[in-house]
Amino acid sequence: MVAGQDKSLDTSHLYEGKTIRAAAPSRKKLAGKMSGAGSDIPKDAVPDVHIPTFVESLFGGPLIPKMKFLPADRMVQTLQLIGGGLMMLLAVLTYLVTPVDGTFWNWFAVWLGVDAMGQILHLLIVISALGAGFYGIFRRDARGLLVSYVLFILISLRFAASKVTFESGALDEVGEGWVKLLLVVYAVSLVMYIEVTNGIIRFSMLDTSIRTGEVYVMNVKKVLSRYHVALVVTPVIATLVALGTLMINVIIPWFFELFDPETAKRLSESVELTSVYGVALGTMLVFMVVATLFAANIPLRIQQWRESLD
Amino acid sequence: MAWSRKSAMFASLATALYLLGLVLRNPQLVTVAVVLLSFLTWAALRAAHADVAATGRRLDEDDQSEDAPTLASLSAMRKVSAARIFEDGEIQITLRLQNHSPLSKILEVKDTVPEVMRIKEGANYILMELGPRRETLIEYTIECPLRGFYTLGPVSIRVQDPFGLFHTEKEIHVYDDFLVFPKTEDLKEAFVKSRVPKIFTGAVNIRQPGEGSNFYNLREYVPGDSIRKMNWKAYARSGKMMVNEFERDAVSDIILIVDSRAVAETGPVSRNSLVYSTRAAASLAQYFLSRRDSVGLVIYGSDINSVDRDTGKKQLYVLLTKLAGAAASGNTPLQVVTNRIMPHINRGSPIIILSPLEGDLTLVNAVRDFRAREFDVTVLSPSSLEFEFDAKRLDRTGYEVLKTERDIMISELRGLGAFVMDWEPDMLLATALAGARGF
Numbered sequence: 001m002v003a004g005q006d007k008s009l010d011t012s013h014l015y016e017g018k019t020i021r022a023a024a025p026s027r028k029k030l031a032g033k034m035s036g037a038g039s040d041i042p043k044d045a046v047p048d049v050h051i052p053t054f055v056e057s058l059f060g061g062p063l064i065p066k067m068k069f070l071p072a073d074r075m076v077q078t079l080q081l082i083g084g085g086l087m088m089l090l091a092v093l094t095y096l097v098t099p100v101d102g103t104f105w106n107w108f109a110v111w112l113g114v115d116a117m118g119q120i121l122h123l124l125i126v127i128s129a130l131g132a133g134f135y136g137i138f139r140r141d142a143r144g145l146l147v148s149y150v151l152f153i154l155i156s157l158r159f160a161a162s163k164v165t166f167e168s169g170a171l172d173e174v175g176e177g178w179v180k181l182l183l184v185v186y187a188v189s190l191v192m193y194i195e196v197t198n199g200i201i202r203f204s205m206l207d208t209s210i211r212t213g214e215v216y217v218m219n220v221k222k223v224l225s226r227y228h229v230a231l232v233v234t235p236v237i238a239t240l241v242a243l244g245t246l247m248i249n250v251i252i253p254w255f256f257e258l259f260d261p262e263t264a265k266r267l268s269e270s271v272e273l274t275s276v277y278g279v280a281l282g283t284m285l286v287f288m289v290v291a292t293l294f295a296a297n298i299p300l301r302i303q304q305w306r307e308s309l310d
Numbered sequence: 311m312a313w314s315r316k317s318a319m320f321a322s323l324a325t326a327l328y329l330l331g332l333v334l335r336n337p338q339l340v341t342v343a344v345v346l347l348s349f350l351t352w353a354a355l356r357a358a359h360a361d362v363a364a365t366g367r368r369l370d371e372d373d374q375s376e377d378a379p380t381l382a383s384l385s386a387m388r389k390v391s392a393a394r395i396f397e398d399g400e401i402q403i404t405l406r407l408q409n410h411s412p413l414s415k416i417l418e419v420k421d422t423v424p425e426v427m428r429i430k431e432g433a434n435y436i437l438m439e440l441g442p443r444r445e446t447l448i449e450y451t452i453e454c455p456l457r458g459f460y461t462l463g464p465v466s467i468r469v470q471d472p473f474g475l476f477h478t479e480k481e482i483h484v485y486d487d488f489l490v491f492p493k494t495e496d497l498k499e500a501f502v503k504s505r506v507p508k509i510f511t512g513a514v515n516i517r518q519p520g521e522g523s524n525f526y527n528l529r530e531y532v533p534g535d536s537i538r539k540m541n542w543k544a545y546a547r548s549g550k551m552m553v554n555e556f557e558r559d560a561v562s563d564i565i566l567i568v569d570s571r572a573v574a575e576t577g578p579v580s581r582n583s584l585v586y587s588t589r590a591a592a593s594l595a596q597y598f599l600s601r602r603d604s605v606g607l608v609i610y611g612s613d614i615n616s617v618d619r620d621t622g623k624k625q626l627y628v629l630l631t632k633l634a635g636a637a638a639s640g641n642t643p644l645q646v647v648t649n650r651i652m653p654h655i656n657r658g659s660p661i662i663i664l665s666p667l668e669g670d671l672t673l674v675n676a677v678r679d680f681r682a683r684e685f686d687v688t689v690l691s692p693s694s695l696e697f698e699f700d701a702k703r704l705d706r707t708g709y710e711v712l713k714t715e716r717d718i719m720i721s722e723l724r725g726l727g728a729f730v731m732d733w734e735p736d737m738l739l740a741t742a743l744a745g746a747r748g749f
Binding site for chain 2: 024087097098102153156157158159183184187188190192195198199206209213214215216217218219222223226227228229230231234237238239241242245246275276277279280283286290293294299306307309
């Protein structure tokens with residue numbers, strides 16, 4: 001204590017000779033004595049803020065990311081049925097267009113000398129993807145869905161010939177055009193499966209938020225119909241773009257036939273164009289057009305034009 | 311246009327599959343990648359417009375921005391039911407959204423509400439389809455549990471593609487300020503006595519005999535006393551002619567001193583010394599002003615804010631506004647406050663100090679100075695120890711030690727002639743005031 005302050009604060013005459021400090025006690029001194037259990041921050045001192053986890057933010061709730069859902073409403077149930085159906089279709093297509101040849105597990109089975117094991121493992125992966133998918137869809141668990149996505153993509157990872165062939169697959173006898181179409185349908189159904197199952201989680205979040213009063217939706221039907229329309233339009237467009245890129249070995253010779261039939265003939269017989277590099281060329285051409293659209297700011301200009309219409 | 315985490319993952323997956331497909335010469339992978347890319351591109355094309363504009367009192371938008379031509383299509387205006395309310399009061403908010411465009415839009419609208427507010431009815435987060443050249447009203451009610459100055463806004467509007475891959479966000483800078491006053495408690499009696507009369511009659515009884523309504527004393531009859539003042543029972547008892555004397559009713563200056571130092575906010579947000587002090591000061595101000603007294607206010611924390619004494623309803627709102635804005639900061643000692651205000655207040659005026667009585671070595675000296683000049687000092691001390699103990703931030707031993715030291719401090723202040731009340735949470739203000747006066 002400072003000597004100058006002692007005089008005014010000294011209360012010894014009141015307390016039988018003891019010197020009692022008149023100032024408020026120091027909290028700092030007591031802080032060291034506090035037990036761990038007593039140092040919790042009281043509940044009402046911190047606002048309740050939900051920080052979304054990685055999985056929650058990946059599935060991107062449109063409004064409030066929460067993974068504890070109320071029972072599924074009609075929209076979510078419909079999406080669950082569509083998702084389940086798409087997954088079945090995808091499983092069949094996956095089995096058809098991704099033969100076991102060239103996969104790591106087939107190589108491993110051959111190395112072990114048990115050829116049949118490759119096929120069994122292949123089938124097991126498809127079944128596991130189905131199981132995880134069903135769990136994810138009907139329990140509305142994002143982790144199950146993520147496992148299912150990974151397995152469906154994993155099964156496509158194989159070394160193959162550069163030509164689109166399905167030797168030793170179930171499509172040996174089918175024509176190339178049909179095979180390519182099937183391949184596109186497989187790719188589109190995989191992407192739509194990812195999107196629809198993602199929609200199950202997103203709309204569950206939205207529905208829960210609506211029912212708990214955190215969000216209000218005006219004109220629900222119109223908001224949902226936009227999503228339904230997009231679910232139909234987007235795969236059609238994706239199919240067209242994918243077909244455009246895959247059929248580049250047909251489109252380029254057809255284009256050159258207008259100028260030089262000889263060159264067109266040579267191009268149609270080109271191994272490169274029918275290989276995966278032809279697909280790469282097609283992709284490049286298609287997306288060059290898209291890039292030009294964006295570079296010229298066409299979407300914005302179209303929007304401005306539409307906005308200015310009376 | 312902003313990417314969501316989902317779209318970023320899609321793009322990364324598509325790129326990885328595409329490159330892997332080329333390396334492994336695997337057409338399946340390349341096809342999946344192409345479909346993913348077209349999916350993303352289509353969504354981007356659909357979401358590549360942000361047609362959101364702002365109209366409001368504080369329009370900070372740069373109209374020359376790149377997407378300015380489409381910014382005029384949406385506007386928002388807000389109407390609030392009250393700009394000033396008391397704690398626990400409710401405000402109805404109406405947000406009017408207008409779509410000036412010939413196109414229908416699906417929007418996510420969020421009106422930003424201060425974090426401490428609770429949505430009582432309706433929602434401030436709306437997902438909707440707004441038709442061409444249409445307008446809509448969004449109504450919701452908020453409950454305001456804590457005093458302070460608050461601002462509503464901005465209005466955030468988001469347009470996104472149906473799959474939630476890309477979105478465009480815009481803030482409409484429409485703001486509305488409102489003020490939440492500390493809630494008041496109706497007091498029937500404040501038990502505060504002044505020694506200083508003023509010219510006009512008022513509610514605070516002056517501790518001098520005179521014309522009034524409250525009994526003060528008995529004295530012997532002297533010629534000239536009104537016969538109506540005769541106390542017949544006392545006459546019968548003593549045999550002497552005795553008359554009743556009454557306290558003078560007069561207007562007095564009441565000075566409220568609120569401690570808003572940083573230490574006053576110790577405890578939970580909604581239950582701490584400052585919250586209780588401001589509520590008590592508001593209740594006392596309302597009580598005294600309703601009785602035509604003159605009330606002044608001093609709030610000290612990092613600096614000293616004072617409101618000069620005055621009467622009337624206008625003064626009440628001036629005081630409430632000051633109390634609403636009291637923020638806990640700084641550590642100005644009470645002695646500094648007393649030194650500054652003492653020359654400006656009438657000697658003997660009642661002074662009510664609202665303080666947790668912590669972390670100020672000058673407290674005793676300051677109260678002693680007041681008492682030496684015959685000020686009637688009442689100290690109401692909301693104990694932050696109770697708040698912290700209730701919130702389990704203090705263990706039992708710590709609480710007991712601090713409590714003992716606090717009791718000693720209070721005893722010392724009482725020894726100086728101040729009326730001190732250790733105000734525990736949830737005790738009514740009227741009870742605390744009565745307790746301070748020993749009733």
